[in-house]
Amino acid sequence: MLKAELRKKYTQKRKALSPDEAFLLSENIFENFIHYFNPKESEKVHVFVPIPVRKEIDTQIFIHYFLAHNIRVYVPKIVGDQLINIEVFEETVFEINNWGISEPVSNEDSGENAFDYVITPLLYCDQKGNRVGYGKGFYDGLFQNVSAETKKIGVNYFDPDEYVDDVWENDISLDYLVTPTKVLSFLSGLE
Known part of the structure; x- marks a missing residue:
């Protein structure tokens, strides 16, 4: 399917989830992430802050866990047309931006x-790690600038069951996908 079709289909599927279903699925995704990756103290995790109106995975669960276990946390913030990475702590002050996204007040x-x-x-990820996001390209830009050792991990309520037909040259695929039921690796034996 084309990205536009997948974006529409999975936006509707996400909207159909009740708040309780979305929270339970988010907890399952979190548990699968922790069990599979077992992040350690002082490791660095870049994690998005969820947009509740879009019923994104509740990554606040992840953020609270990381901070409680001395895992360094970085969140994205859009400044102008750039995505910057801000390290956050328990005392970091957040505010809601024009798109309804909670983000740090700091622009540092x-x-x-x-x-x-x-x-x-993401809205969808196929069986090859091709990601369908909101179409702005911020994460492709981020992926171009992270170290080669960084694990690029998508989180989604839904398992992949169809391919993205219009993968573009600048699209950067994920290394892993974590769903409520499994963790998929797209590294083809490189682990």
Whole structure:
């Protein structure tokens, strides 16, 4: 299917989830992530802050866990037309931006690009790790600048069951997909 069709289909599927279903599925995704990757103290995780109105995976669960276990947390913030990476702490002050996204008040880019993990928002991911996001390209730009060792991890309520037909030259695929029931690797034996 084309990205536009997949974007529409999976936006509708996500909207059909009740708040309780979405939270339970988010908890299952979190548990699968922790069980599979077992992040350690001082590792660096870049993780998006969810947009509740879009029923994104509740990554607040991840963020609270990471901070409680001394895992360094970085969140994205759009400044102008650039995505910057801000390190956050328990005391970090957040505000809601014009798109309804909670983000740090600070505009101080950490300059960090050697993340251990980048937990990536998406609407759909196929069986090859091709991601369908919101179409702005911010994460493709981020992926171009992270270290080669960074694990690019998508999180989704739904398992992949169809291919993205219009993968573009600049699209960067994911290394892993975490769903409520499994963790898929797209590294083809490189682990």
